[in-house]
Amino acid sequence: MNDTSVARLLKVVGQRPVRPDGADKVTGRANFGADQALPGMLTGRIKRSPHAHARIVDIDTAAARALPGVKAVVTAADFAQLGSESIEQGESAGTLAHVSANCLARNKVLYVGHAVAAVAATSPEIAEEALRRIEVRYEVLPHVIDVEAAMAPDAPLLHEDLFTTGMTPSPTAPSNVAAKTVVGRGDPAKGFAEAELVLERRYVTAAVHQGYIEPHACVASAGADGQHQIWCSSQGHFAVRAMCAKILGLRLQDIRVTPAEIGGGFGGKTTVYLEPVALALSLKCGRPVRLVMSRDEVFQASGPTSASVIEARIGATRDGRITAAELTMKYQAGAYPGSAIGAGCMAALACYAIENVSIVGYDVVSNRAKVAAYRAPGAPMAAFAVESCLDELAQQLGMDPIDLRLANAVKPGMKAVYGPTFREIAFVETLEAIKAHPHYRAPLGPHQGRGVACGFWFNIGGESSAAVHVDADGGATVVSSNPDIGGSRASMAMMAAETLGLPIERVRATVADTASIGYSDLTGGSRVTFATGMAVVQAAQKVVDDLRRRAALTWDCPIEQVEWRDGAAACTDPAKEERPLTLAELAARSARTGGPISAEVSLNAQGAGPGFGVHLCDLEIDPETGRSTVLRYTAAQDVGRAIHPSYVEGQIQGGVAQGVGWALNEAYLYDASGTLENPGFLDYRMPVASDLPMIETILIETAPNKRHPFGAKGVGEVPIVPPLAAVANAVSRVIGVRLTELPLSPPRVLEAIDTSSTKA
Amino acid sequence: MSKLRITAWINGEPAEFLGGTRQSLLDALRDELHLTGSKEGCGTGDCGACSIVVDGRLVCACLMLAPEAQGRRIETIEGMAVDGAMHPLQRQFLEHAALQCGFCTPGLLVAAKALLDRNPDPTESEVRYWLAGNLCRCTGYDKVVRAVMDAAAELRGTEVAR
Numbered sequence: 001m002n003d004t005s006v007a008r009l010l011k012v013v014g015q016r017p018v019r020p021d022g023a024d025k026v027t028g029r030a031n032f033g034a035d036q037a038l039p040g041m042l043t044g045r046i047k048r049s050p051h052a053h054a055r056i057v058d059i060d061t062a063a064a065r066a067l068p069g070v071k072a073v074v075t076a077a078d079f080a081q082l083g084s085e086s087i088e089q090g091e092s093a094g095t096l097a098h099v100s101a102n103c104l105a106r107n108k109v110l111y112v113g114h115a116v117a118a119v120a121a122t123s124p125e126i127a128e129e130a131l132r133r134i135e136v137r138y139e140v141l142p143h144v145i146d147v148e149a150a151m152a153p154d155a156p157l158l159h160e161d162l163f164t165t166g167m168t169p170s171p172t173a174p175s176n177v178a179a180k181t182v183v184g185r186g187d188p189a190k191g192f193a194e195a196e197l198v199l200e201r202r203y204v205t206a207a208v209h210q211g212y213i214e215p216h217a218c219v220a221s222a223g224a225d226g227q228h229q230i231w232c233s234s235q236g237h238f239a240v241r242a243m244c245a246k247i248l249g250l251r252l253q254d255i256r257v258t259p260a261e262i263g264g265g266f267g268g269k270t271t272v273y274l275e276p277v278a279l280a281l282s283l284k285c286g287r288p289v290r291l292v293m294s295r296d297e298v299f300q301a302s303g304p305t306s307a308s309v310i311e312a313r314i315g316a317t318r319d320g321r322i323t324a325a326e327l328t329m330k331y332q333a334g335a336y337p338g339s340a341i342g343a344g345c346m347a348a349l350a351c352y353a354i355e356n357v358s359i360v361g362y363d364v365v366s367n368r369a370k371v372a373a374y375r376a377p378g379a380p381m382a383a384f385a386v387e388s389c390l391d392e393l394a395q396q397l398g399m400d401p402i403d404l405r406l407a408n409a410v411k412p413g414m415k416a417v418y419g420p421t422f423r424e425i426a427f428v429e430t431l432e433a434i435k436a437h438p439h440y441r442a443p444l445g446p447h448q449g450r451g452v453a454c455g456f457w458f459n460i461g462g463e464s465s466a467a468v469h470v471d472a473d474g475g476a477t478v479v480s481s482n483p484d485i486g487g488s489r490a491s492m493a494m495m496a497a498e499t500l501g502l503p504i505e506r507v508r509a510t511v512a513d514t515a516s517i518g519y520s521d522l523t524g525g526s527r528v529t530f531a532t533g534m535a536v537v538q539a540a541q542k543v544v545d546d547l548r549r550r551a552a553l554t555w556d557c558p559i560e561q562v563e564w565r566d567g568a569a570a571c572t573d574p575a576k577e578e579r580p581l582t583l584a585e586l587a588a589r590s591a592r593t594g595g596p597i598s599a600e601v602s603l604n605a606q607g608a609g610p611g612f613g614v615h616l617c618d619l620e621i622d623p624e625t626g627r628s629t630v631l632r633y634t635a636a637q638d639v640g641r642a643i644h645p646s647y648v649e650g651q652i653q654g655g656v657a658q659g660v661g662w663a664l665n666e667a668y669l670y671d672a673s674g675t676l677e678n679p680g681f682l683d684y685r686m687p688v689a690s691d692l693p694m695i696e697t698i699l700i701e702t703a704p705n706k707r708h709p710f711g712a713k714g715v716g717e718v719p720i721v722p723p724l725a726a727v728a729n730a731v732s733r734v735i736g737v738r739l740t741e742l743p744l745s746p747p748r749v750l751e752a753i754d755t756s757s758t759k760a
Numbered sequence: 761m762s763k764l765r766i767t768a769w770i771n772g773e774p775a776e777f778l779g780g781t782r783q784s785l786l787d788a789l790r791d792e793l794h795l796t797g798s799k800e801g802c803g804t805g806d807c808g809a810c811s812i813v814v815d816g817r818l819v820c821a822c823l824m825l826a827p828e829a830q831g832r833r834i835e836t837i838e839g840m841a842v843d844g845a846m847h848p849l850q851r852q853f854l855e856h857a858a859l860q861c862g863f864c865t866p867g868l869l870v871a872a873k874a875l876l877d878r879n880p881d882p883t884e885s886e887v888r889y890w891l892a893g894n895l896c897r898c899t900g901y902d903k904v905v906r907a908v909m910d911a912a913a914e915l916r917g918t919e920v921a922r
Contacts, residue, residue: 016857018854018855019854019857021862022853022854022859023846023850023854024862025859025862025865026846026850026853026854026859026862026865026866026869027797027837027838027840027841027846027850028795028796028797028798028836028837028838028840028866029797030862031796032799032863034790034796034799034800035790035796037791037794125780125782210897211895211897212861212863212897213799213801213807213809213861213863213864213895213896213897214799214801214861214863215800215801261861261862261863262861263799263801263861263862263863263864264860264861264863264897264898265861266897292800294803295801295802295803295804295806295807485860485861486860486861486898487857487860644857646856646857646903647857647860649857649902649903650857650860650898650899650900650903651860653899653900653901653902653903654860654897654898654899654900655900656900657897657899657900657901658897680802680804680806681801681802681804681806681807681895682804682806686895686897687900687901688891688892688893688894688895688901689887689888689889689891689892689894689896689901689904689905690885690888690889690891690892691892692888692900692901692902694884694902694905694906695900695902
């Protein structure tokens with residue numbers, strides 16, 4: 001059966017039903033992290049460092065503890081002493097000791113806003129007064145913010161025990177460079193010798209925040225019997241449980257984490273900031289404690305993603321064949337090691353079949369908040385460099401920018417720069433879809449320009465659990481294990497309905513707490529529809545097999561003679577004239593055929609399919625102010641198969657909007673003391689509705705992932721990879737000057753216009 | 761902190777609560793009245809997640825003090841569906857998949873309703889500028905704007921072409 005005929009047979013997958021959790025979210029009933037309230041609940045507050053870098057000499061909490069209404073005060077001394085055990089956090093790994101020290105500083109504070117102590121009190125006012133009464137004595141140290149300054153030999157040292165990994169020989173002195181990563185193949189020197197045109201450029205991007213609208217929030221309640229509960233908004237309640245247990249020296253079984261609805265994460269809620277602190281406070285006083293970050297705390301102490309410096313050298317022949325590429329990538333990790341430099345190096349050139357490649361990456365600590373995963377971590381900055389450089393190459397070669405990419409595009413069966421061989425990929429079809437789109441040929445007015453750029457993301461599989469329960473009246477409930485960050489309950493219910501042969505209205509979907517379903521990895525890496533979806537389909541298939549067995553029992557025939565069609569068992573034995581038994585009929589008599597009908601599947605999903613995106617951006621620049629306005633945007637993406645096309649489109653549109661913000665306005669700005677100058681939405685300018693046009697999407701479904709029952713690939717991360725360069729290429733084509741540093745804010749663009757007109 | 765007894769009309773019902781003199785109306789709605797549909801995304805009036813309507817005017821609940829609610833008529837997201845029936849805006853948001861995480865959605869809906877109450881036939885630009893005070897980080901606004909336009913058409917009694 002070919003893919004088209006599979007698609008034609010699908011009744012639910014590919015449709016656009018209303019999401020199962022929709023009504024609660026449009027009526028205000030949905031409970032997010034800060035909406036949880038318990039009797040006797042206390043308000044928590046966190047004391048944060050005013051210094052970018054300082055040694056903690058002493059923390060005196062006596063006056064705070066003496067304040068009436070203060071029920072608990074904690075510092076890092078209340079956390080377990082941890083060794084060098086590492087923990088996976090999205091696309092980067094960190095050590096638990098660092099996660100712990102980021103929640104409450106131990107010995108040193110490493111950025112302004114670094115948590116040093118926390119209180120729980122009977123009112124917010126008392127909690128705030130208690131913070132003022134905590135006295136912290138600091139020995140202030142010199143600090144470093146910029147990534148290249150942090151790499152300098154005389155830079156202030158954040159960690160005396162940090163020795164660069166990946167170096168031969170190993171360094172004998174500590175530095176701020178946590179790791180060196182190398183990716184490569186072929187012979188770059190030979191490749192550059194074959195090149196007829198070589199471009200060498202330096203690209204710079206600013207740190208940007210994920211910008212979820214919901215600040216981090218949780219409620220923790222310690223039980224007198226040693227059984228504790230946490231309600232929180234996170235991208236993975238099993239991960240929250242694991243980190244809290246380690247940081248507090250507890251057993252996993254003693255913490256039950258219930259996922260609240262999550263108000264956006266984009267990678268930023270894959271780690272913990274508040275939960276271990278709230279539980280430590282609750283353990284001290286035996287009362288439930290709620291901790292909620294303010295927006296300036298979110299900006300100062302959570303996320304963001306790395307600022308980066310990327311030096312690129314790319315060579316090509318006159319006919320547009322790329323012969324060699326060299327990249328040196330420096331990613332700022334924030335206070336503790338663990339930027340997404342590894343993923344960045346692997347993704348940087350993954351779109352192209354280049355024989356000779358050398359990529360060197362550096363993971364660099366500096367006195368800023370520890371970075372967290374942000375949607376395709378590490379890839380957007382790398383794509384900004386590579387896709388900007390390719391655009392300039394196309395201009396200098398006199399080639400159409402899409403033709404240049406087509407001439408070098410990876411195809412199924414080719415070996416990726418980062419190692420594996422591509423299977424079902426549709427990068428060429430995605431490029432051709434954009435090239436054939438009317439947008440690509442639409443006329444442009446004065447001060448207008450068009451940019452094109454591509455992007456790649458791996459997507460992952462991993463561990464997931466799901467259960468399907470059949471109700472006595474013929475409906476079904478899907479219980480899954482991943483927080484629903486953008487409509488995954490809908491895709492889980494749809495895949496179960498398709499497998500069971502039920503209409504979508506007869507399937508409900510929920511997300512269970514850590515005590516009610518098997519383990520699952522984070523909601524991240526664009527893995528949920530792929531991996532958890534696979535668990536859902538396998539559980540539904542087990543239910544179908546059980547239903548067939550029960551029908552065979554009823555008909556006294558072998559199970560091989562029972563087929564499952566359209567939600568009913570059909571007997572294929574021509575000698576028996578049995579009418580089909582529907583799921584409802586079989587469910588109604590389940591007590592007589594073996595009891596409740598239910599199945600749970602836990603698996604480790606392999607074979608996630610990577611995705612490719614090609615974006616087209618038209619914008620206009622006001623020559624008086626340098627302000628860019630995006631006029632039209634079209635994004636094509638290799639999605640495998642869209643389970644719920646509206647939510648796939650939504651992922652693409654949302655990724656584009658974040659990428660446009662990254663390109664044009666968003667940036668972390670520091671003053672000389674290392675204090676973030678714009679920790680609020682007024683000064684950290686994310687795109688608003690009037691900044692953007694409609695965002696047209698093209699879903700390429702010609703290469704469904706054969707490892708997934710319905711062909712799904714991850715779709716959530718790819719769309720943030722191309723926009724930085726798509727926007728920058730458009731700006732550069734309007735003003736005739738190549739801009740290589742983000743954001744392309746009005747003053748920067750205006751300066752470029754003025755400089756070039758002065759020269760002219 | 762001293763507290764004041766405050767009476768107001770909330771979603772058409774008489775309400776009475778104790779509000780602190782330094783407490784925001786948003787905190788009072790959420791913590792005293794348990795109306796948690798209005799969200800705090802910033803606390804500084806920049807994100808619109810706490811959008812409510814006070815005496816017919818769209819405001820951020822985080823920028824009002826609780827005592828300022830005295831005697832006012834306040835509408836929140838909890839009052840938008842009437843007798844369990846969703847407002848056309850709420851239905852169109854669901855039909856269009858105009859929400860992903862759903863955190864900004866109550867504020868967007870309250871703001872959009874305030875627009876349509878004034879202007880039943882807004883252009884796309886008018887919708888975009890009216891909603892410019894409501895940050896959404898998930899959707900890129902495309903489906904949000906389409907949902908508002910279609911809800912406006914539905915409320916005008918025009919056939920919605922999809």
